[in-house]
Amino acid sequence: MRANTAERWIQDRVDRYGPVSKLSLFGVPTVLLIGPAANKFVFFTRALASQQPRSVQRILGERNILELMGADHKCIRGALAEFLKPDMLRLYVGNIDGEVRRHLDECWAGRPTVTVLPLMKTLTFDIISLLLFGLERGAVLDTLAGDFMQVMEGMWAVQVNLPFTAFSRSLKASARARRLVAGITRDxxxxxERGEASRTSDLIACLLSFTDETGARQLSLDEVVDNAVVALIAGHDTSSILMTFMIRQLANDPDTLAAMVQGNNPIPSPSLDYICLDTKKKIQELNSDHTMAMAIDIQSYSLCRDEEIALSKGDDEALTWDDLAKMKFTWRAALETLRLVPPVFGNFRRATQDLEFDGYLIPKGCQVLWTAVATHMDASIFQEPAKFNPSRFENQSASAAPPYSFLGFGAGPRICVGMEFARIETLVAMHYLVRRFRWKLCCKEDTFVRDPMPSPLHGLPIELEHKAASP
Structure with missing residues (x-):
C-alpha cells in the first residue's frame, strides 16, 4: 500500500490463480474474490459480517455501525439515514455554501501557493462538525480537530499500547474526543427537552430523537457517541481525499477543467442558446461512425444545463439544492475520480457460516477480501481504464459497466449512508474553486501513496492564481 503497488499485487494474483484464491493475511485464512459477481456476493450475503481491524473497534467503540449486524445495524443505519436523507440535507446546503466561501477567503485567497490535502481536511472537518454537532469555529472545534488527527494516525496501526506508539496516542485522543462528544450529546x-432544539438542528439531535419502526427502540448514549464519531471521521476524510484528487486531475486535464469552468461561470445569456442549438445540430449531423465525436458533443450539450446555474446566480448568492441537481458533469467527474483513486482500496468480511461461491467453499470464520480497484481498472469492464473519462457515468444504459463494478460508495445494505452528503459537499466546493482560481502542480512527480488512504506527494502543493486578478 505504501509503495502504491497494491493494484499490481492484486492483478498478479488474479493472473496467477484466477478471480477466486486463498491466502493468509495478518495470520488469518483469507479468500480473495474478484469481479462484479463476487462484489455482489460480498455486499449482499448476510452471512458475511463486516470485519474491521481490532484497533478500529477499540478506538471507535463497539456500538458503531461498522461493527454491528442484523437488527442493531438496521436501527443505527436508519438513524443516520434519517439525518442524511435528501429532505434533511436540502436544509443544510446554505450552511455548507457559507463554510466553503469562508474557507476559501481565509485559506486560499491571496496566497501564491497552498497545500491542498490538509486544507481540504480542514474544510470538510469544519463542515461536518457544524452539521453533526452545531460546532462553529473556536477553541472547542480546534481541540476536537487536533484529537481527530491523532485518532486517524493510529486507527490502522499495530496494536501496541505503549506511550510512544501511534496506537496509544490514538486511544488517548479518542477518549478525549468521546468525552467532548458525550458532553455535546448531553447538552x-x-x-x-426544553424545546430549544429540534431533530433537524444537527445529527446529534436527530440521533437522540430517533425511534425504530415500533417506536420503542431509542439509541443509548454510547450508541449516539460511537456513531457520531464514525460519522465525523467518514464525513471528512473520504470527501477531502476525493476533492484533493479532483484538483490534482484538473491540473493535468485542461479539457475537463475547461468544461467544469464553463459549467460554473457566468456567461452572457444569448451564448447559452447558441451553444445548445449548435451542439444539437452537430449531434444530428453525426452518424454511427463517429461514436467518439458524438460522446464529446453530448457531454458538451449536458454542460449547457449546468450553465443555467451561473446565469441565475449573483456573486454573493448562495447555491441551492436545485442548483446542485444541475451540476451533472461535475459529479460525473467526481465519480470518475473515485473510480481511478477510490479512497477505500478494499475491506474485509468474515464468514459467520460455511458459504459457497462459484463452486468454492468458504469455511466459517474465514476472512473475505474485496477490492474496488480490481473492477475499477478492469479493461473488459471500463475501456481504457487508466484514462480519465467522466462520460462513463453519463447514463445507465446496457452499454454501461455491469452492476457492482463501480464501488466508489460500496454497495448493498452497507452502501455509504453519506453518499448524498458527499455529493453536496463536493459540488459546492468544486463550484467555487473552479470559478475563483486557476492552479498548477508544484511537484513534477505526480504520484501518491496509501497509508491506508491515498495521499498525493507532499500533500499536493499547487501554485494558485486568483481569477479576479487576471486581465
Missing amino acids: TKAKL
Missing part, C-alpha cells in the same frame, strides 16, 4: 438532549 443537546437537555435542549431538546
